[in-house]
Amino acid sequence: MKITRDLYQGSLALLTDFYQLTMAYAYWKSGKGEQQAVFNLSFRKHPFQSGFTLAAGLDYLIDFCRNFRFDEDDLAYLSEMKTKDGNPTFETGFIEYLRKLEFACDIEAVEEGTVVFPHIPLVKVTGPLIQCQLLETPLLNIINFQTLIATKAARICFAAQGKSVLEFGLRRAQGIDGALAASRASYIGGCSATSNVMAGKLFGIPVSGTHAHSWIMSFDSELEAFKAYAEAFPDHCVFLVDTYDTIKGVANAIEVGRILREKGRELVGIRIDSGDLAYYSNIAREMLDQAGFPNAKIVASNDLDEHIITSLIVQDASIDVWGVGTKLVTAFDQPALGAVYKLAAIQTSEGKWEPRVKVSQQAIKINVPGRQQVFRFSKNGRAVADMICLEGSDVGRDQFTILDPIDPTRMKKINTKGLEVESLLKPIFQKGQKVYERPNIHEIKQKAQRNLEYFDKTHKRLVNPHIYPVGLEESLYQLRNSLVFKMKNNDGEENHI
Ligand SMILES: Nc1ncnc2c1ncn2[C@@H]1O[C@H](COP(=O)(O)OP(=O)(O)OP(=O)(O)O)[C@@H](O)[C@H]1O
Numbered sequence: 001m002k003i004t005r006d007l008y009q010g011s012l013a014l015l016t017d018f019y020q021l022t023m024a025y026a027y028w029k030s031g032k033g034e035q036q037a038v039f040n041l042s043f044r045k046h047p048f049q050s051g052f053t054l055a056a057g058l059d060y061l062i063d064f065c066r067n068f069r070f071d072e073d074d075l076a077y078l079s080e081m082k083t084k085d086g087n088p089t090f091e092t093g094f095i096e097y098l099r100k101l102e103f104a105c106d107i108e109a110v111e112e113g114t115v116v117f118p119h120i121p122l123v124k125v126t127g128p129l130i131q132c133q134l135l136e137t138p139l140l141n142i143i144n145f146q147t148l149i150a151t152k153a154a155r156i157c158f159a160a161q162g163k164s165v166l167e168f169g170l171r172r173a174q175g176i177d178g179a180l181a182a183s184r185a186s187y188i189g190g191c192s193a194t195s196n197v198m199a200g201k202l203f204g205i206p207v208s209g210t211h212a213h214s215w216i217m218s219f220d221s222e223l224e225a226f227k228a229y230a231e232a233f234p235d236h237c238v239f240l241v242d243t244y245d246t247i248k249g250v251a252n253a254i255e256v257g258r259i260l261r262e263k264g265r266e267l268v269g270i271r272i273d274s275g276d277l278a279y280y281s282n283i284a285r286e287m288l289d290q291a292g293f294p295n296a297k298i299v300a301s302n303d304l305d306e307h308i309i310t311s312l313i314v315q316d317a318s319i320d321v322w323g324v325g326t327k328l329v330t331a332f333d334q335p336a337l338g339a340v341y342k343l344a345a346i347q348t349s350e351g352k353w354e355p356r357v358k359v360s361q362q363a364i365k366i367n368v369p370g371r372q373q374v375f376r377f378s379k380n381g382r383a384v385a386d387m388i389c390l391e392g393s394d395v396g397r398d399q400f401t402i403l404d405p406i407d408p409t410r411m412k413k414i415n416t417k418g419l420e421v422e423s424l425l426k427p428i429f430q431k432g433q434k435v436y437e438r439p440n441i442h443e444i445k446q447k448a449q450r451n452l453e454y455f456d457k458t459h460k461r462l463v464n465p466h467i468y469p470v471g472l473e474e475s476l477y478q479l480r481n482s483l484v485f486k487m488k489n490n491d492g493e494e495n496h497i
């Protein structure tokens, strides 16, 4: 994560919530710091009322974990912290503990570009309680955002039905890394290129773009501006035609297209950035075709999202390339994914793993306890169901029953005969050492495309999608219920009624 490291000059261990550090200190004080624990990162609801979510961010997570250490200036800052009564917040023994801390966790995770669903652990961290705890905030920060944007991009690209989508979001993104991470995730989600040059440099994403209205406005006439641009970039002319009058703009683009052709060059296209995009793109298409420029592309931009793109396609707009900025990189209609990171199991001093559950009045907020694994069953290259079960469960069985953790009436029997099965959680770190071979950004994007094809189009529908079956294997479902029952009884809940 070169950019973030350049920006913050050093380790990123302090990129966490203060309460993670106070808990770490208290774990240390109470002698629990090294107790082994398992935490799962999962989300409860798809964003954008989508029927699928596309996982992204693992590459940042790997960089974060590899650099997970407290530098001297971090320790100095923590040593100087004082409580209200003026005493140091953290004892020197704890500062010393942090100085020697070496990342030692096991991490399993779903690969970037995998289609994922609520309740599935996207990341599973096993290791000393203190380390697992300190990772909560940065892991959520990384995975929540990139997964959100990759999903938004996949929806926009799905709406565009195979036509190219360019990401133009830098100017409206949420700050610097918000923009960079969004460009990366948008590419994974299916965008063809970004306008963000630094994202191009850092991540190896193709960079592209047209020109702005200011270019036209800096000349006395639009025609002059197009001619001058053609001099500079004879092979890359996509003229923005709507500065003064879109139809006259198209006529000027055609005139310069003819000049280019005389010189053995070709007009690449035009861009329309205002007005009724169906109306103007159809007129422009007709004008370009009649003038002998059937291959000139029409790029459209201006506050687009998946719904406007769908509507424009229904209207038979003649748009070949979609430029999408604000609504993509800000995830305009849902600004956060809302994934959580919860303790699922803890090891006793006798080495026995105990599942843990957080009880809530809202069923959706009760986490899935225990050390879990996730299997995806598929038939003839089509995913049919995902099953969350306890580690060590026998996946060779002929039949499983899976139950939706929130609504057990949604249950499904899986007859495993003739089904392929894939374990979704891949080993990333073992005892702090990276064991995962990272794919490059283009391989991740291809994986996302293949993964999306793996799911029936009814799950990808933008509105009211068909729900893909994901559930807890029966014995895990029962474990969760019995733990909730036990914890509620321990709590003496009945006294409050
Ligand atoms: N045919 C269409 N069908 C549905 N939505 C459209 C159509 N044409 C344009 N839009 C969308 O309608 C909105 C128009 O927004 P707005 O009124 O701000 O644009 P404008 O006035 O045309 O352009 P600007 O303010 O940039 O000059 C945009 O989100 C655009 O994508």
Ligand SMILES: O=P(O)(O)OC[C@H]1O[C@H](OP(=O)(O)OP(=O)(O)O)[C@H](O)[C@@H]1O
Pocket (backbone or CB within 6 Å): 168, 169, 171, 172, 273, 301, 302, 303, 304, 323, 324, 325, 326, 327
């Ligand atoms: O609309 P977005 O999806 O964010 O795409 C990027 C926008 O950025 C540019 O202009 P800008 O919005 O800065 O100015 P404008 O509104 O006058 O076009 C471009 O012309 C697009 O309109």
Ligand SMILES: O=C(O)c1cccnc1
Pocket (backbone or CB within 6 Å): 168, 169, 195, 208, 209, 210, 211, 271, 301, 323, 325
């Ligand atoms: O290259 C473009 O056309 C572009 C870049 C950023 C924002 N809007 C458009």
Ligand SMILES: [Mg+2]
Pocket (backbone or CB within 6 Å): 302, 303
């Ligand atoms: Mg605009």
